[in-house]
Amino acid sequence: MPSEISFFEKVYLVVELIPLGRVTSYGAIARYLGTGGSSRMVGWAMNASHNQLQHIPAHRVVNRNGLLTGKHHFGGEDTMKQLLEGEGIVIIEDQIINFGEKFWDPSKELAL
DNA sequence: AAGCTGACTATGG
DNA sequence: GCCATAGCCAGCT
Numbered sequence: 001m002p003s004e005i006s007f008f009e010k011v012y013l014v015v016e017l018i019p020l021g022r023v024t025s026y027g028a029i030a031r032y033l034g035t036g037g038s039s040r041m042v043g044w045a046m047n048a049s050h051n052q053l054q055h056i057p058a059h060r061v062v063n064r065n066g067l068l069t070g071k072h073h074f075g076g077e078d079t080m081k082q083l084l085e086g087e088g089i090v091i092i093e094d095q096i097i098n099f100g101e102k103f104w105d106p107s108k109e110l111a112l
Numbered sequence: 113a114a115g116c117t118g119a120c121t122a123t124g125g
Numbered sequence: 126g127c128c129a130t131a132g133c134c135a136g137c138t
């Protein structure tokens with residue numbers, strides 16, 4: 001059954017559901033969407049989020065280690081860090097502190 | 113049209 | 126605990 005919305009749009013929807021002050025990982029989103037190992041596509045969707053007119057809080061999506069691997073895609077070197085710190089996330093050397101507490105798993109939080 | 117790339121992750125040595 | 130390899134698949138050249 002073909003979906004009416006593309007994989008990218010699904011990613012955007014999930015990313016927008018991330019609560020303020022919380023973060024998630026590419027893999028977690030991929031798993032929630034049922035695409036499993038295609039975590040790269042989630043990152044690619046973030047890259048394509050530039051095309052979206054709507055603001056996508058892509059800064060709340062980091063890799064599974066809580067490392068700000070995609071910070072260079074926000075224009076500035078520390079833009080992503082600034083955004084996260086503005087939401088109460090503590091970051092040292094591109095690493096989110098207390099990542100385990102900040103982590104928001106859609107497949108768990110949105111589980112029925 | 114065919115091949116390369118990548119904001120990832122898991123696994124193995 | 127770090128480095129290499131493999132799976133993933135849509136978009137770009």
